[in-house]
Amino acid sequence: MSSRPTFGTVKRVTAILIAIAVVLAAGIVVGQAPVIFGVDDDPAASITFEDQESDGVSVVVDEVTLSDGGFVVITDGNEEPLAVSSYLEDGTHENVTVESEENETDLVGQLTATVHQDTTGDETFTHYETDGEEDQPYLEDGYPVSDTASVTPDDDEAVSDSFVVESMTAPESATTNETIAVVAEVRNPTEFGQQQVVEFRLNGTVLERQILELDGGEDREISFEVDLSGTPPGTQPIGVYTDDDGEVGEIDLEFHADPSVTVVEADTEEVTVDVATPEDGFVAIEDDDEVLGTSDELEAGEHENVSVAFDEDVSVDEDDELTAVVYEGDPEDVDAAEPVEHEDEPVEETFTIADVGTADEDEDEENGNDDESEDE
Secondary structure, three states: OOOOOOHHHHHHHHHHHHHHHHHHHHHHHHHOHHHHOOOOOOOOEEEEOOOEEEOOOEEEEEEEEEOOOEEEEEEOOOOOOOEEOOOEOOEEEEEEEEEEHHHOOOOOEEEEEEEEEOOOOOOOOOOOOOOOOOOOEOEEOOEEOEEEEEEEEOHHHHOOOOOEEEEEEOOOEEEOOOEEEEEEEEEOOOOOOEEEEEEEEEOOEEEEEEEEEEOOOOEEEEEEEEEOOOOOOEEEEEEEEOOOOEEEEEEEEEOOOOOEEEEEEEOOOEEEEEEEEOOOEEEEEEEOOEEEEEOOOEOOEEEEEEEEEOOOOOOOOOOOOEEEEEEEOOOOOHHHOEEOEEOOEEOEEEEOHHHHOOHHHHHHHHHHHHHHHHHO
8 A cells, every 4th residue: 555645635734734824823813902903901000109208288209100191199098189180191200299289288197199090081180079980090900009108297397486375274164145264375486586366266266366475485374255145055166276286175055045936026917026046047937837937047046026027928817826936947948947946845936916916006005005094
């Protein structure tokens, strides 16, 4: 038998070789598919954020690399960002300065710099405005690409000429119509005599302010006589403050009167009341829980001759039984308002227009009584 290959055998070998070549070529094409068909790899980034000193309004990111451009966001562990960089194009950037918005935030402490994408393509950072839907962080192994640094104040910034509040003494409780005494010890930490303003604040509002002059190194007690009239009841923060220092505490303020409402005049167009309320709110006139009219918004405190006009489409008779009710809330949103309570009961008064009358009617009655007396 002959050992030479037949023509059919050659054809089969050739076919097999062609098939192998096709498979190899297909593998190369598949391996290069992203390049050939324009499909990018997942966006990638890296960042280096070293410990540093800061002026408090800006930090420097040593290096950041972004495959698709984006932003660097500075946070301190809270939900809102402290600062966001301007848009960074793809590539590597060195010594990127990130400033807080309007220079309002102190960029000091343990801070984190995170690299975010520009998924909207508009070069505007909208991650927090869209509740995380857009401009998400770059990821590496499923975690945001970020770096943490300890940022301390510049030595020059750390030195302050501000007076220092060494201590504050104030009552733990008071009523909202009292005048309280607050004593603070204030020191001049510098070698030079200075004159500075010292303030007493309640819930952030300046109630008293004094100008204090101290020699270098001198400390002195300063007293404030604080009128609490018009302040809201409840536990309120208080403090004595200088330019860059302060001492804080709390005071428990109790409303100085029992909450009340008294109808003093009434006719078919409006009702006049005196009211004492511990909450910001209003007075409503009601008929079987239907609101017929409301006063203007009232601050917490005592108010005389508050007018409550009936709504234009309301018609009342002099013998209708009406109720004046004190509410906490906004008179423009009565449904959301809550009645003010005293000893677990709503603060209200029931009346009829006929029983209350008006000032003119009362005056006529007095004059009539005087005439009868004279006739007698």
